[in-house]
Every structure is written in structure tokens, then in C-alpha cells.
Amino acid sequence: MEDEKKAEKEYKERANEAQKAKDVFEKAHQIRNETQEKVRLASLAVAQEFQAQEKPVQQRTECNICFEEFNSEERKESVLHCGHRSCYKCLAELPNKLCPICRKEFTTEQIIKFF
Template sequence: MQQSMFDRAVKAEQDLEAELIKENNSDTRAKFEKAVTARKKSQKQIRAYMLRAAHALDNPDQSEENPDACKVCLRQYTRDRREGLLYCGHSSCFKCLTSRPVKLCPVCDKEYTVEQISNYFYV
């Protein structure tokens, strides 16, 4: 059975914590801190996904299948919340795309830069 990214992160953290207790050296501590960061990132991604899923269930008219809604915040595009198109062809609101700490498409995970976002204007 294949482990999830979160399960792998937790396992790596546990293994490194056990090694850290035995050895207590700076290299192991750095690896442990990196594993903790990876687990926290995974938890954050899972939480964001769960919040989007809960929002979609509570607001079916604004689901991810709605082409007029942002794929990140699930809000309708408006004059203040303009649509931004990525090179990969996927879109989300410009505000969400520019504020993401890691610039990866929320649909296909392709990397992008803020300069590559085509900014649509609301009519």
C-alpha cells in the first residue's frame, strides 16, 4: 500500500527524532527540523484542501467546477477579484495567485512567476 505524503513526512520525523535522541548532533537536528517543516507544510495543504472541500459542500453554486470562481478561495470573480490566467491554462483570482507563498498552479502544480499571470479585466 502506498503511503501518503503526510504519512511519509510523519515517519521521517519520527525516525529522525529517534536518531536525534541517540546521537544529538547538529546534522541530525537539521534533518529533524527539515522533516518537521515538511510535515507542517503537508498539514497546511491538507487543511486548505479540507476547507475548500467544506466550502464547496456548503456553497455548491461556487464549487470548483464553476468556471467563474477562483480555484483557491472559491469566490466568484468580480471587479475587485479579477481572474488571472496561468501559462498552463488554469485560472484563479489574481489576488490568490500573487499571494501564494509557493508559486505553483493550484490545479496542476506547474511553477509560475507573478509576471507570467495574464490579468483579465472584469466587464
């Protein structure tokens, strides 16, 4: 009889632990889905910004700051979240992290390097 009570108590504890684990998993899954949706919306906003530019996209081969040609070593072509392009070196070395074209703030971590 006592063994049955112990077994029943242990079963309830394990069921409770399993429910807690399931709740943690579901919360993490919900956060993941919300994050994916935020990334999707941000990507769409960036794409719309590129499409909404007044001028047609020019195929520039040089940096907007130093006017050196982009290359695969020192002058990697990079883009900011506002859509403006320059070389990574110039963007990373700017003392005030403001886009040289539209003056939007950015951080070094937000600079996207093209390959």
C-alpha cells in the first residue's frame, strides 16, 4: 500500500515536471515565432525602402565617402539599414555613426558587408 502511494506521488511529480517543461517549450516556441515575424516585417520594410528610392539604383563601383573602388580586401562594399552603400572601412571609421547620405544613426554591428 505504501509503495503504491510513493509510486502515485512520484508519478504526480513527474507529470508536474513534464507539464512545466511543456510550458517552457511552448513559451520559447511563441517567442521564436514572434521574433521570426519581427525579422520578416523588418526585411519587408527594408525591401520597400529600396523600392521607394526616388532615383533608380545606380551600379556604383566606388565608395560614397572615399571614392575608392570596392574590392574584396580593404574596401568591402557594405550597406546600412537605410539602404545607402559605402565601403566597410569608411563606415566603421566614421567618428559619428550617421549615414553620410541621409544622416540616420547606425552602429558598427548594423553595417552589412557584401561578399
